[in-house]
Amino acid sequence: MILRRLIASTTRLITGVRRLHEPVHGEGPAIxxxxxxxxxxxxVVWAAxxxxxxxxxxxxxxxxxxxxxxxxxxxxxxxxxxxxxxxxGITRENNPIDRLAEVLGSGRSVLIFPEGTRRSDGVVxxxxxxxxxxxxxxxxxxxxxxHLENLSRIMPKGSLLPVPIIAQAHFQKPIxxxxxxxxxxxxxxxxxxxxxxxxxx
Amino acid sequence: MDREFILLLGSVVGILxxxxxxxxxxxxxGGDEKKLKTIQNLNARxxxxxxxxxxxxxxxxxxxxxxxxxxxxxxxxxxREFITLTKTERADxxxxxxxxxxxxxLHYLLVGVRWYGxxxxxxxxxxxxxxxxxxVLAGETKGFLASTARIQxxxxxxxxxxxHVPMILAxxxxxxxxxxxxxxxxxxxxxxxxxxxxxxxGKTCGKHPVAPHVSPHKTWEGTVGGIATTxxxxxxxxxATPFSPWQAALMALLICLAGFFGGLVLSAVKxxxxxxxxxxxxxxxxxxxxxxxxxxxxxPLFFHLCGFYFGTxxxxxxxxxxxxxxxx
Numbered sequence: 001m002i003l004r005r006l007i008a009s010t011t012r013l014i015t016g017v018r019r020l021h022e023p024v025h026g027e028g029p030a031i032x033x034x035x036x037x038x039x040x041x042x043x044v045v046w047a048a049x050x051x052x053x054x055x056x057x058x059x060x061x062x063x064x065x066x067x068x069x070x071x072x073x074x075x076x077x078x079x080x081x082x083x084x085x086x087x088x089g090i091t092r093e094n095n096p097i098d099r100l101a102e103v104l105g106s107g108r109s110v111l112i113f114p115e116g117t118r119r120s121d122g123v124v125x126x127x128x129x130x131x132x133x134x135x136x137x138x139x140x141x142x143x144x145x146x147h148l149e150n151l152s153r154i155m156p157k158g159s160l161l162p163v164p165i166i167a168q169a170h171f172q173k174p175i176x177x178x179x180x181x182x183x184x185x186x187x188x189x190x191x192x193x194x195x196x197x198x199x200x201x
Numbered sequence: 202m203d204r205e206f207i208l209l210l211g212s213v214v215g216i217l218x219x220x221x222x223x224x225x226x227x228x229x230x231g232g233d234e235k236k237l238k239t240i241q242n243l244n245a246r247x248x249x250x251x252x253x254x255x256x257x258x259x260x261x262x263x264x265x266x267x268x269x270x271x272x273x274x275x276x277x278x279x280x281r282e283f284i285t286l287t288k289t290e291r292a293d294x295x296x297x298x299x300x301x302x303x304x305x306x307l308h309y310l311l312v313g314v315r316w317y318g319x320x321x322x323x324x325x326x327x328x329x330x331x332x333x334x335x336x337v338l339a340g341e342t343k344g345f346l347a348s349t350a351r352i353q354x355x356x357x358x359x360x361x362x363x364x365h366v367p368m369i370l371a372x373x374x375x376x377x378x379x380x381x382x383x384x385x386x387x388x389x390x391x392x393x394x395x396x397x398x399x400x401x402x403g404k405t406c407g408k409h410p411v412a413p414h415v416s417p418h419k420t421w422e423g424t425v426g427g428i429a430t431t432x433x434x435x436x437x438x439x440x441a442t443p444f445s446p447w448q449a450a451l452m453a454l455l456i457c458l459a460g461f462f463g464g465l466v467l468s469a470v471k472x473x474x475x476x477x478x479x480x481x482x483x484x485x486x487x488x489x490x491x492x493x494x495x496x497x498x499x500x501p502l503f504f505h506l507c508g509f510y511f512g513t514x515x516x517x518x519x520x521x522x523x524x525x526x527x528x529x
Contacts, residue, residue, distance in 0.1 A: 016281075120291065156291055161298040164277075166285040166480065 004079060008047040008054065015154060016166035017044050023053045025142040025174040029109045032057065032144045033131055034169075035124040035194060036113035037152035045111055045146050046080060048169040058083045058103050059111040060096070083110060097133045104138050111146075114190070120157040124194060127187040135177040135186070142174035145193040172196045205441045206262075209386050212438075213254055220247050239404070245485030250397075253483070253492070257389065261382050265370050266313060268385070272367045273309035277301065279489045280359035282479040286471070287351050292341035296332055300352055304328045305360050312364050315371045318517030324361040329353060358467070358497050359490070365500040372504065373513045377443040387442050387449075388456060388503055391435045392496050395457040396464070399427030416468040428457040443511045452503070459502050460495030467494040 012019060023030070034045050042059040049057060063084040066076040076082040083103050085096035100110050112134070114127040135143060147170040154165050175193045178186070224244040231237065260271040284297060304324070311320040333349045369385040377384070403423025411419045435453035439446045467490065471479060480488025508515060518524070 016285075150285065153289060153294075156294055159294055161295065163284070163294060163297045164281050164301055165289075166281060 004054075005051070007043070007079060008051075011040075011043050011047040014162075014164070015040065015044055015151070017048050017169050020048055020050050020053075020171055022050055023144075024171045025144050028141075029056070029104060029107055030142050030144045030174065031104070031131075031134060031138070032109060032111040032146055033114050033190070033194075034111065034146040034148050036115050036118050037120070037122065037148065038118065038155050038157075040151055040155060040167075041113065041118075041148055042080070042082075042111060044148065044151060044167065044169055048146075048171075053109065056107075057081075057109040057111055060085050060100060060113070062087050064088070081108075097130060097137075100134055101137050104134070104141065110134075114187075118152075118157055120152060122152055124191065127191050129183060129187065131190060132183045132186055136179075139177045139179060142176060143190065143193075144174045145172040145190065146170065147172060147194045147196070170196070203380070203383075205380075206383055206386070209383060209390070209438065209441055210258055213258070213390065217247070217251055217254060220250075242485050247485075249483050249485050258386075261386060265367070268367045268370060268382075269309055269313045272312075272363060273305070275489060275493060276309070276360045276363045277305055278482065279363065279479075279493055280305065280355050282482075282488045282490045283355045283359055284352075286474040286476050286479065287355070288474075289351070290341065290344060290348060292336065292339035293348050293352065295339065296335045296349075296352055299331070299335060300328075300356055304331075304356060308360055308364060312367050312371075314520055314523065316519040316523065317368075317371065317515040319519065320364075320368065321517075324356055328356055332356075362497040362500055363493060365504040366496065369504055369507070371515075372508055373515065374443050374507065374511045375513055377511070380443075383441040384443065384507070387435065387438060388500070389496070390438075391431060391453050391456045392460045392499055394434060395427055395431040395460050396495050397427075398430045399423045399461070402426030402430070412465060415465055415472065419465065419468075424461060428454070428461065431457050443507075452506070455506065456499045456503055459499035463498035464495045467497065 008019075011017070032045060034041060042061060046054055046057065046059055058081045061076055061080070061082040061084055063086045066072050066082060066084055076084060083099050085099055086094050090096065100112065103110055112131065114131040115125040116128045116130070117125075119125050131143075135141075149168040149170065150165050151167050153163065154167055155162050172193055173196065175190060181189075224240070224247050227240045228244060232240070256271070260267045280301065284301075289297060308320070308323050308328075311323055332352050333345075336345065336349050336352075366385065366389065369388060370381045372381060372384075374381070374384070399419070400423070402425075403418060403420045406426070407418075407420030407423040409421045410417060411421055411424055432450055432453045435456075436446055436450040439449035442449055442452075444452055471477075471490075478487030479490035482488050483492060486492050519527075
């Protein structure tokens with residue numbers, strides 16, 4: 001789809017992010033997770049993926065924002081193939097983990113932001129347990145950490161003016177879920193892996 | 202286009218052909234891993250040089266407007282690298298937006314319409330005041346002086362200094378009407394040749410570092426050899442300039458020395474910011490700033506010395522249509 005390629009290459013041109021030549025985890029679906037500091041984050045990771053992998057990846061996006069108008073709904077569903085997940089009023093019916101699991105189960109990759117919310121101070125916050133719940137359901141799917149740098153400087157929280165800072169998306173070594181590992185330790189390890197401080201288990 | 206310009210272009214193509222052949226021969230000879238890496242980098246540099254020389258020559262050939270737009274783009278991309286490496290705060294965000302999207306385009310507009318009077322003071326007077334004015338509105342006092350100074354430096358080095366290169370085209374010189382593109386070419390060729398030859402001399406027989414803490418690869422042998430060779434070559438191009446041969450030699454020496462110190466100063470800034478290269482946009486070279494660092498400080502010096510010794514005086518007034526529009 002031409003529109004997709006156009007949006008991806010425009011995003012790379014504006015943010016200075018380079019496209020990955022081949023997926024870091026090899027073949028098959030993956031759970032990409034990244035730190036969250038800007039509205040641009042999911043578009044940037046999506047645009048940095050190799051074309052074939054991008055076609056098979058669904059980023060998680062806030063349902064309240066992306067389903068507000070027909071245009072937003074169309075863009076999120078048809079351009080980004082996003083998984084719309086609720087941020088508030090979570091019930092058994094709209095559980096975000098179920099929605100992500102459904103996409104992963106169909107053989108696609110997902111992109112999530114385990115901090116849950118955008119940080120404005122440039123620090124990567126503690127991870128919420130969503131990443132653990134998802135990894136537990138798909139223990140064999142590799143987890144690919146993506147460290148985003150400088151995106152909050154391009155368009156920080158509370159500003160609509162962009163500044164042309166050069167951003168970077170570092171795809172780090174994938175990590176594996178380990179069933180015997182306690183949740184807290186897993187989340188700490190996953191967070192550390194964002195900075196390339198972990199070995200493949 | 203006049204014959205001398207074609208001749209200048211021809212000499213650049215000649216230099217590039219010779220270096221491409223040397224690069225290919227070196228690559229086919231092989232060697233140990235470290236040597237191969239150097240040769241790979243050398244060939245990447247030469248390939249980038251072909252592209253840069255082509256874009257630059259085409260821009261000059263197409264005239265004043267194209268040259269101005271080309272250098273505006275270089276300034277924008279250089280400042281982008283400068284600001285990316287600089288640790289800017291949230292409170293700088295709006296000031297930066299102004300610097301990139303209002304001050305830089307306006308300044309180059311002044312280059313484009315050749316309003317010399319405002320061109321010389323727009324950044325040192327108006328932008329200099331505007332930046333702290335806007336920054337103080339953000340209400341953050343922590344790091345205020347450092348923040349404003351960084352942005353002012355970025356504008357002065359990346360935009361104000363660099364814009365003196367296209368402004369050479371508007372410089373009225375005695376007995377040299379309509380030939381300014383050749384002078385611009387002479388300036389850029391000398392500055393870049395000096396960089397290249399210092400690199401070549403340094404790689405082949407460099408031993409004693411000039412400033413080991415600032416730039417470990419700059420050696421006495423490289424600097425002296427590179428500058429001497431450049432002055433020699435540039436002096437041989439005196440016929441393309443308004444200078445006599447010995448004047449051309451002095452001007453070339455000035456460009457080389459200002460370029461050397463400019464490179465050293467920006468290298469110190471880069472290290473202060475904790476980086477090795479300014480960016481990775483130009484294969485083999487690093488970023489735009491790595492390529493133009495020697496130009497930044499040399500350009501205003503060269504411009505004003507040319508104007509002072511060989512000029513007939515810049516007209517500081519705006520063009521007539523602007524005066525008319527302002528109702529004067």
